[in-house]
Amino acid sequence: MGILYDDLVLIRQSEKDGEPSVITVNCPDKTGLGCDLCRIILFFGLTVVRIDVSTDGKWCYIVFWVIGKPSTRWGLLKKRLMGACPSCSSASGISYYRAELQPPKPPDVFLLKLSCHDRRGLLHDVTEVLCELELTIKRVKVSTTPDGKVLDLFFITDTRELLHTTTRQNDTYDHLKVVLGDSMITCGIEIVGPEITACSQGPSFLLGAITEDMFNTDMIDEHKNGSVSSKSPSITIDNSLSPAHTLVQIVCQDHKGLLYDIMRTLKDYNIQISYGRFTTKGKLDCELDLFIMQADGKKIVDPNKQNALLSRLRVELTRPLRVALVSRGPDTELLVANPVELSGNGRPLGFL
Numbered sequence: 061m062g063i064l065y066d067d068l069v070l071i072r073q074s075e076k077d078g079e080p081s082v083i084t085v086n087c088p089d090k091t092g093l094g095c096d097l098c099r100i101i102l103f104f105g106l107t108v109v110r111i112d113v114s115t116d117g118k119w120c121y122i123v124f125w126v127i128g129k130p131s132t133r134w135g136l137l138k139k140r141l142m143g144a145c146p147s148c149s150s151a152s153g154i155s156y157y158r159a160e161l162q163p164p165k166p167p168d169v170f171l172l173k174l175s176c177h178d179r180r181g182l183l184h185d186v187t188e189v190l191c192e193l194e195l196t197i198k199r200v201k202v203s204t205t206p207d208g209k210v211l212d213l214f215f216i217t218d219t220r221e222l223l224h225t226t227t228r229q230n231d232t233y234d235h236l237k238v239v240l241g242d243s244m245i246t247c248g249i250e251i252v253g254p255e256i257t258a259c260s261q262g263p264s265f266l267l268g269a270i271t272e273d274m275f276n277t278d279m280i281d282e283h284k285n286g287s288v289s290s291k292s293p294s295i296t297i298d299n300s301l302s303p304a305h306t307l308v309q310i311v312c313q314d315h316k317g318l319l320y321d322i323m324r325t326l327k328d329y330n331i332q333i334s335y336g337r338f339t340t341k342g343k344l345d346c347e348l349d350l351f352i353m354q355a356d357g358k359k360i361v362d363p364n365k366q367n368a369l370l371s372r373l374r375v376e377l378t379r380p381l382r383v384a385l386v387s388r389g390p391d392t393e394l395l396v397a398n399p400v401e402l403s404g405n406g407r408p409l410g411f412l
Contacts, residue, residue: 069141071134080109080125081134087145089120091355092327094336095401096144097122098320103191103408104137105129108319113336117357140219169198170223171252172214174236177243178204186212189235191409194219209245215252224251293377297366299359305334305351306360308369312377314346317407321376322348328402329369330355 070084085097094113101108101124110125128134172195174186183202190197199215222228229249236247293312301307310322319338326333335351353359360366376399384395398407 068145069138071138073134074128078127081128083124083126083137083141085120085122085124085141085145087120088147089115089118089332090146091330091332092323092403093120093144093146094122094333095320095323095327097124097141098323099405099408100137100140100144101126102317102320104132104140105409106132106137108338109340111319111336111338113333115332115334117332117334167217167221168224169252170216170218171250172212172216172232173246173248173250174210174212174214175245175247176210176212176240177245178208178210179243182210182240182243183212185239186214186236189239190214190216190232193232193235195223195232223249293374295370295373295377297360297370299361302351302359304359305353308348308350308352308373310348310350310373310377312346313344314340315380317380318346318377319348320407321380322373324399324401325369325372325376326350326352329372331360331369 068085068087070086072082072084074081083101087093098108106126106128108124108126112123114121172190176182183200187197195216195218197214197216201213203211205211216223218228220228223232232249233247237244291313293310295312296309298307298309312318331352331354333350333352336349338346338348340346360369380398382395382397386393386395400406
């Protein structure tokens with residue numbers, strides 16, 4: 061018998077407050093699947109306290125223990141996780157992977173123009189509404205006038221692919237109106253053409269020297285050796301414990317999105333996880349064991365490749381977000397940046 065589609069993802073909600081819910085994913089494997097699943101879990105605001113991963117290279121079995129919230133939409137979470145699983149079907153009692161014939165079409169980009177009276181926490185509140193509606197922010201331009209009015213331009217995409225409909229646009233307006241109240245002056249949504257879409261996905265406005273410092277591994281080492289109270293992560297690579305896999309062992313302090321940061325790094329390096337286990341120790345510390353191999357099915361034995369992976373992981377664990385204060389004339393700008401996946405996906409909830 062082939063596996064039922066609904067059984068690709070099973071969720072058992074906790075019966076008591078504070079106890080973890082269990083998410084089980086049983087589907088065809090692909091490189092980067094763990095990253096895609098962790099990104100969705102992070103998007104829904106869940107905290108992963110434990111994970112077990114096992115795969116034979118064709119089919120994988122992943123179990124997440126997560127702490128949810130009273131507002132967690134478990135049904136929608138299951139739908140999104142199932143959407144991230146590779147396609148599968150059953151023939152002669154065997155479930156098999158069906159590769160996609162064509163890459164997915166890029167989502168339509170919409171421009172949300174919002175004009176309102178300024179107040180403390182305005183950008184946070186608007187971003188929270190858009191997040192709840194599963195609208196992904198690609199780019200934002202915020203302008204404040206001397207008389208205390210704000211014009212916000214949000215370039216967004218819709219996970220549900222319904223923003224072209226009047227119903228979806230009205231629903232977005234109603235949610236924003238509830239949060240902003242009488243401070244909202246106007247609100248409009250329109251699809252943008254390819255030339256504006258290209259601008260919304262254009263090069264960063266950050267100066268090259270600034271981004272070079274923010275993502276420089278040498279700067280990370282100086283930060284690590286300075287007077288910092290947090291513990292430096294311990295990352296080791298061992299090729300002696302498995303004849304077919306490289307073992308990566310990580311001991312570090314936990315932070316929001318830690319598992320996603322690690323999985324994203326491995327995905328960018330086209331590394332496949334054959335077996336893994338993640339556990340938290342207390343409220344701050346966590347341990348992670350990963351048996352990995354390269355895309356060609358071999359261990360990572362090249363010292364240069366090992367050092368590159370170690371350096372990248374150390375950067376992601378030490379400073380998952382890069383923060384800098386920059387003076388621009390009379391103004392001081394707070395710059396917050398984080399890496400983007402090679403696929404183009406950014407870190408979820410960057411504004412929240």
